[in-house]
Amino acid sequence: MNNRKRNPGEGEQDVVVGLDLGTSRTTVVIAERDGHSLNVIGQGTSPSTGLKNGVVVNIEGTVESIINAVEAAERMANTTVNSAYTTISGDHIRSVNSKGMIAVGRSGNGIGSKISREDIHRVIDTARTVTFPADREVLHVVPQDFLVDNRMGFKDPVGIVGLRLEANVHIITAAQAAAQTILFCLQEANIQPEDLVFQALAASQSVLTEDERELGIALIDIGAGTMDIAVYHEGAIRHTAVIGLGGESVTRDLAHGLRIPRNDAENLKLEFGCALASCLENDSPIVLNGNEERPDRSVAPDIVCSVIQPRMEEIYDLAIKELRQADCFAKITAGIVLTGGASMIPGSVELAEEVFTLPARLGKPRGLGCLTEVANAPDHATAIGLVKYGLMQQDSEIRGMRVLRRRRRGYRSKNNRIENIKRWFTDIF
Ligand SMILES: Nc1ncnc2c1ncn2[C@@H]1O[C@H](COP(=O)(O)OP(=O)(O)OP(=O)(O)O)[C@@H](O)[C@H]1O
Ligand SMILES: [Mg+2]
Incomplete structure (x- = not known):
């Protein structure tokens, strides 16, 4: 399917690549390491035709989009991409909080031993032994906090003396078929998967502050x-979820409501969309171009807003429902950070403040030396977050702290990986 020539290893030791596989487009960001920070040296996007609500439904369209986005980023960065941290999303994503406990080796005086990095790995391993159905794949086991002899609130208890170590972790899982299909697409595009990262976990790396x-x-x-x-609280991730609704539903509402083609509705939204009537800045009529069967028409901006606002309210209401069901709503005292392309509709932040009755802000990627194209762009938050996640993983591996990393044995051994993907892919289709 793919004839791209690659040059393994050349110039790639010092770059981290993020590949955000989105419903509307694939975004690739190439960043170069500069000590413990990163500078973005290339980015590429390509419309994606192979995904529906975050899930790959067409292999060829997805592979083509990956190749086009990677090649555009490679040209800009003047380097070759061999591997990438890649996003996964879709309403098959599930999460659960779990606990693990181990006895720490007893020293001669009977008061316990110093907790080692190895103990941390062991206790996290016990916390992840939740039984999931065979068709689920564990994406992340993220430590929240640790208890030493019932004393709570340790973020990193290495060196603390104790007899008993407990860990609270947040586990994120995906439908195995969805995860393996992404791996198959990467394989077809000649990209080695570094890790599959849940989309919101990646975006969090680039837009949230420690205080929040x-x-x-x-x-x-x-x-x-x-x-x-x-959702984050007390410095740790507490809940994750996906709802299969986004900006495309706003576009479709405009197409149905104003009886215009889908692409005209998308352009109308991008140029004149507004999510809250009180944020409208202009009341001049908007001309909707006609065609052979239909003359030009004009529509008032507040009519366009009256189609967009209820859909955005519904999206926010669904988020509130999810947060309440997970018992998280009362924890989010710092409010809401909106990111992603659909958050760029003017008025979306103000509407969120009204619906959530909480402070809200737009989440733009931060903390990276950025090209101007990607700086300040909420629709690049995930791809930028991926490279930050990648840097963090690589640094933690160097320090011997692989606690956030998912088990990747199947990825690393090339022959196994190909065999696994073939087997699962045969099962899916
Ligand atoms: N300036 C803008 N104003 C309004 N909407 C916008 C703007 N820019 C992008 N969008 C909308 O944002 C959506 C695309 O956002 P994004 O690139 O974050 O999605 P994606 O990653 O492809 O999809 P997903 O994350 O849902 O799989 C589209 O619906 C697009 O119309
Ligand atoms: Mg996205």
Whole structure:
């Protein structure tokens, strides 16, 4: 399917690549390491035709989109991409909080031993032994906090003396078929998967501040076909979820409501869309171009807003329902951070403040040396977050702290990986 020539290894040791596989487009960001920070040196996007609500439904369209986005980023960065951290989303994503406990080796005086990095790995391993159905794949096991002899609130208890170590972790899982299909697409595009990262976890890396994570914040990434949610409180992730609705539903409402083609509705939304009537800045009529069968028409901006606002309210209401069901709403005292392309509709932040009755802000990627094209762009938050996640993973591996990383044995051994993907892919289709 793909004839791209690659040059393994050349110039790639010092780059981290993020590949955000979105419903409307694939975005690739190439960043170069500069000590413990990153500078973005290339980015590429390509319309994606192979996904529906965040899930791959067409292999060829997805592979083509990956190749086009990677090649555009490669040209800009003047390097070759061999591997990438890649996003996964879709309403098959599930999460659960779990606990693990181990006895720490007893020293001669009977008061316990110093907790080692190895103990941390062991206790996290026990916390992840929740039984999931065979068709689920564990994406992330993220430590929240640790208890030493019932003393709570340790973020990193290495060196603390104790007899008993407990860990609270947040586990995110995906439908195995959906995860393996993404791996198959990457394989077809000649990209080695570094890790599959839940979309909201990636976006969180680039848009949230430490203070917000501590106080309690809900990150809501509204893309074209999914709304991805991550809740942080007391510095740790507490809940994650995906709702299969996004900006594409706003576009379709405009197409149906104003009886115009889908692409005209998308352009109308991008140029004149507004999510809250009180944020309208202009009341001049908007001309809707006709065609052979239909003359030009004009429509008032508040009519366009009256189609968009109820759909955005519904999207926010669904997020509130999810947060209440997960018992998280009361924890988000710092409010809401909106990101993703659909958050760029003017008035979306103001509307969120009204509907959530909480402070809200737009989440733009931060903390990276950025090209101007991607700086300040909420629709690049996930791809930028992916490279930050990648840097963090690589640094933690160097320090011997692989606690956030999913088990990747199947990825690393090339022959196994290909065999696994073939087998699962045969099962799916
Ligand atoms: N300036 C803008 N104003 C309004 N909507 C916008 C703007 N820019 C992008 N969008 C909308 O944002 C959506 C695309 O956002 P994004 O690129 O974050 O989605 P995606 O990652 O492709 O999809 P998903 O994350 O749902 O799989 C589209 O519905 C698009 O119309
Ligand atoms: Mg997205």
